[in-house]
Amino acid sequence: MAEPLWNYSIKCPFCEAKFETTRMRTSAIRTKELMSDFGNIFEGECPYVYAITVCPTCSFAARNSDFEKIRVQSEAKIMAASKQLRLSTKPKPDIFKLGPSTPEVAVKRFELAIAFYKMRYVVEMGVLANMNLHVVWLYRLAGNKEKEQLALAQAAAIYEEYLAKAYTLPESLGEPGVIYLIGDLTRRQGKLKEARRLFESALASKEIKDYPKIADMSRDMIQLIKDEMEKTSQTA
Numbered sequence: 350m351a352e353p354l355w356n357y358s359i360k361c362p363f364c365e366a367k368f369e370t371t372r373m374r375t376s377a378i379r380t381k382e383l384m385s386d387f388g389n390i391f392e393g394e395c396p397y398v399y400a401i402t403v404c405p406t407c408s409f410a411a412r413n414s415d416f417e418k419i420r421v422q423s424e425a426k427i428m429a430a431s432k433q434l435r436l437s438t439k440p441k442p443d444i445f446k447l448g449p450s451t452p453e454v455a456v457k458r459f460e461l462a463i464a465f466y467k468m469r470y471v472v473e474m475g476v477l478a479n480m481n482l483h484v485v486w487l488y489r490l491a492g493n494k495e496k497e498q499l500a501l502a503q504a505a506a507i508y509e510e511y512l513a514k515a516y517t518l519p520e521s522l523g524e525p526g527v528i529y530l531i532g533d534l535t536r537r538q539g540k541l542k543e544a545r546r547l548f549e550s551a552l553a554s555k556e557i558k559d560y561p562k563i564a565d566m567s568r569d570m571i572q573l574i575k576d577e578m579e580k581t582s583q584t585a
């Protein structure tokens with residue numbers, strides 16, 4: 350079987366430097382379990398660790414799928430940042446290294462990419478929210494509970510903003526799915542009452558009939574919270 354990691358040769362659309370970046374083969378991805386906030390647990394290498402491409406010359410970073418597709422002509426702010434960063438003589442940190450990486454390094458790559466997405470001509474809230482959710486999963490993979498809690502709060506806030514501004518929501522989730530997700534990010538922060546209210550609100554969504562799986566998951570979560578609350582009231 351082919352090695353899960355390989356080095357892809359690529360050209361930066363902003364500074365035009367050629368470089369290599371480590372990617373994970375799709376055929377090597379082994380999903381083990383789906384978590385309640387839609388992240389996956391994998392057997393072997395985790396593809397989230399290799400999801401971002403970073404240019405070692407000017408630091409421009411984006412999701413692998415977007416890196417070469419960005420329309421340079423429309424992105425004056427990123428071009429200015431790329432020019433500025435190219436001049437930097439600071440030593441390059443390990444986020445640019447090739448080969449096997451870690452969730453900690455991947456978080457830094459995601460954070461850099463998030464900063465560039467915020468500079469884009471059109472800021473896509475859904476993309477930003479999804480990237481922040483990846484940061485949550487990566488901290489969980491690293492076993493860093495404290496940082497995961499901070500990332501959960503941040504991801505929940507961005508999904509709330511995304512929902513409130515009523516951008517087109519991902520079809521796979523719809524309104525009920527996004528509310529459910531905010532509910533689970535809230536539950537994972539230990540805010541059980543608020544989470545229960547959100548799961549109930551997912552069930553009350555007009556679109557819930559089109560999302561039977563989300564309905565089941567929301568009901569399961571309401572039950573889980575009920576059990577959890579009863580347990581704590583008994584021990585108190």
Ligand SMILES: [Zn+2]
Pocket residue numbers: 361362363364365366404405406407408409431
């Ligand atoms: Zn570059």
